[in-house]
Every structure is written in structure tokens, then in C-alpha cells.
Amino acid sequence: MTALEMTGVAADLGGRPVLRDVDLRLDAGEFAALLGPNGAGKTTLMRAALGLIKLRAGTVTAGSTGYVPQRHEFTWDFPASVQDAVLSGLVRRIGMFRRPTVAHWRAVWAALDQVRLADLRGRPVGELSGGQRQRVLVARALVVEPSVLLLDEPFTGLDMPAQETLTELFTEIARERAVLMATHDLTAAAYTCDRLFLLNRTVIAAGPPADLKDPDLWMRTFDVGPGSHLLKALDLVVA
Numbered sequence: 001m002t003a004l005e006m007t008g009v010a011a012d013l014g015g016r017p018v019l020r021d022v023d024l025r026l027d028a029g030e031f032a033a034l035l036g037p038n039g040a041g042k043t044t045l046m047r048a049a050l051g052l053i054k055l056r057a058g059t060v061t062a063g064s065t066g067y068v069p070q071r072h073e074f075t076w077d078f079p080a081s082v083q084d085a086v087l088s089g090l091v092r093r094i095g096m097f098r099r100p101t102v103a104h105w106r107a108v109w110a111a112l113d114q115v116r117l118a119d120l121r122g123r124p125v126g127e128l129s130g131g132q133r134q135r136v137l138v139a140r141a142l143v144v145e146p147s148v149l150l151l152d153e154p155f156t157g158l159d160m161p162a163q164e165t166l167t168e169l170f171t172e173i174a175r176e177r178a179v180l181m182a183t184h185d186l187t188a189a190a191y192t193c194d195r196l197f198l199l200n201r202t203v204i205a206a207g208p209p210a211d212l213k214d215p216d217l218w219m220r221t222f223d224v225g226p227g228s229h230l231l232k233a234l235d236l237v238v239a
């Protein structure tokens with residue numbers, strides 16, 4: 001079942017073209033990575049998928065969406081508990097001034113269960129580690145039961161054990177939903193994702209990691225030459 005389809009998408013920011021001719025399709029059950037250099041348009045593509053920016057051309061068809069922003073974009077010094085932070089994912093559904101019902105809280109607790117944070121639901125978010133905070137943001141996105149989950153740089157600043165816990169979690173989530181993860185961690189993406197999208201303003205190439213062995217695709221995506229370390233690292237992981 002198609003969870004997200006973008007066809008011929010073009011979008012501008014501040015009057016400058018950022019995305020052009022973007023075609024991307026994701027099915028439920030797929031874990032895909034969005035790879036590209038700084039400024040390639042990864043965040044913009046996700047915002048377009050969420051319907052948050054106006055398209056200059058093309059169409060986006062998406063089921064319900066859940067978005068996990070970069071961790072620094074969320075306010076952590078606010079005196080909210082873990083369960084309040086997750087409940088904030090339901091604001092649009094509940095309405096700003098209405099009280100959550102028991103069903104809303106059940107959805108929050110189910111999402112916390114899924115990210116293995118049920119024990120910490122009363123803890124202030126400011127007291128959590130980076131990895132736990134990332135899982136709070138994932139629960140906050142999952143609480144609406146999205147058909148596609150969009151993750152913006154979920155591994156930044158996390159140690160290997162935290163990254164591995166998250167990778168397992170994303171793989172589990174992707175069994176029922178579509179997951180699209182923007183990341184600079186090429187190795188993790190090549191090892192764990194079913195499909196990679198190489199983006200530099202447009203989709204340069206897409207496919208399972210094993211189909212993306214041609215170094216030229218990576219050189220064009222990342223604007224690097226044949227001597228780049230990137231290509232040596234890829235030799236090891238894109239087998």
C-alpha cells in the first residue's frame with residue numbers, strides 16, 4: 001500500500017528554487033533513507049511531504065503523517081513530563097483548549113510502550129538523556145498512528161548504543177508503516193534501510209543499497225571527487 005507519493009515536486013524557499021522534479025514513492029513496510037549533503041533539500045522535502053510548504057509544481061499524496069524534528073528544535077527546558085510531551089502530538093486532534101479524554105491518554109501510553117519509555121512517563125523531559133529524548137519525539141509522532149513516519153537526523157549527537165536502540169525501534173515501526181529518515185550516517189543507512197534516496201535538489205538515484213554501487217551517483221549527489229573518503233567508506237558497506 002502506498003503511504004507517500006511525490007510526483008514532479010518543485011518547491012522554492014525565499015524565492016530560490018530548492019527542490020525540482022522530485023519523484024519519490026514509499027510503501028507501508030519500507031524503511032528508507034534520504035541521503036544528501038547539507039543544503040540538498042532533505043528537510044524541505046519532508047516539509048513538502050507534510051504539506052507544510054507550498055509547491056511550485058507537482059503533487060504529494062500521503063496518508064496520515066508523523067514528523068520527528070531534529071532534537072534541538074524541541075523545547076526541553078519546559079517543565080513538562082514525558083507523557084505531556086507525547087500528548088502534545090495530539091494537540092491538533094484534541095484542540096488547543098479541550099481536555100484530553102481517557103482514549104487520548106491510552107494512545108499516549110501505547111506510544112510510550114512502543115518506544116520502551118512507559119516507566120518514565122511522569123519524569124520531567126529536561127531530566128532525560130539524548131537517546132531518551134529522541135524516543136519521546138518518536139512517541140509524540142507515533143501517537144497519531146501515522147501511515148508514514150518522517151525522521152529528521154535522528155542520530156545526531158547520540159552514542160552508538162543509543163543509535164542502535166533507535167535503529168531497532170525504527171525497523172520495528174517500519175514493519176507496519178513507511179519510515180523515511182534523513183541522515184548523514186551513510187553506513188547506518190546502507191546497513192539498515194531497504195531503500196536509499198540520494199538527493200541533491202532532485203532525486204539523483206533511488207533503490208536498495210546493493211543497487212547503488214556506481215560511485216558516480218554518490219559523487220554527483222555529494223559533489224565530491226573520486227578520491228573522497230566517502231567512496232572508500234561506501235566500498236565497505238554497499239556490498
Ligand SMILES: Nc1ncnc2c1ncn2[C@@H]1O[C@H](COP(=O)(O)OP(=O)(O)OP(=O)(O)O)[C@@H](O)[C@H]1O
Nearest residue numbers: 013014016018036037038039040041042043044045
Ligand atoms: N526559510 C528559508 N528561506 C530561504 N532559503 C532557505 C530557507 N530554509 C532553507 N533554505 C535553503 O534551502 C536549501 C535546502 O535546505 P534544507 O534545510 O532543506 O537542506 P537539508 O538537506 O535538510 O540540509 P542539512 O543537511 O544541512 O539539514 C538550503 O540551501 C537552505 O539554505
